[in-house]
Amino acid sequence: MEKPKPIFDKRIFWDVNFEKIDYDLRANWVIERVMEKGDVEDIRQLRRYYGDEKVRIALLISGNLSWSRIHLAAAIIDEPIEKFGCYESAKLNKGNGFNRLEFIQSENFDKP
Helix, strand or coil: CCCCCCCCCHHHHCCCCHHHCCCCCCHHHHHHHHHHHCCHHHHHHHHHHHCHHHHHHHHHHCCCCCHHHHHHHHHHHCCCHHHCCCHHHHHHHCCCHHHHHHHHHCHHHHCC
């Protein structure tokens, strides 16, 4: 018996054909995308469909979670943020535009 597909908000998958997503073949991608762009209900659906262990493994090997979502994922799967594969890159980008803005506003910006 085939398990029912999870019900995710279509906005999470705005850039692909939502109806053609293969939730089993593309499991790691779906888990990463839902964790990054989904809300609480989407994450609940994710955990129901894949189970906590599959979600945990996919999140730990993920290369594309933002700094805030790594913290959320760490709380959900009860793992330290340093264990995430994307920890270092997310740490470098954690300020998004704010770090660049601080640099531009600093007095060092105009100096050669």
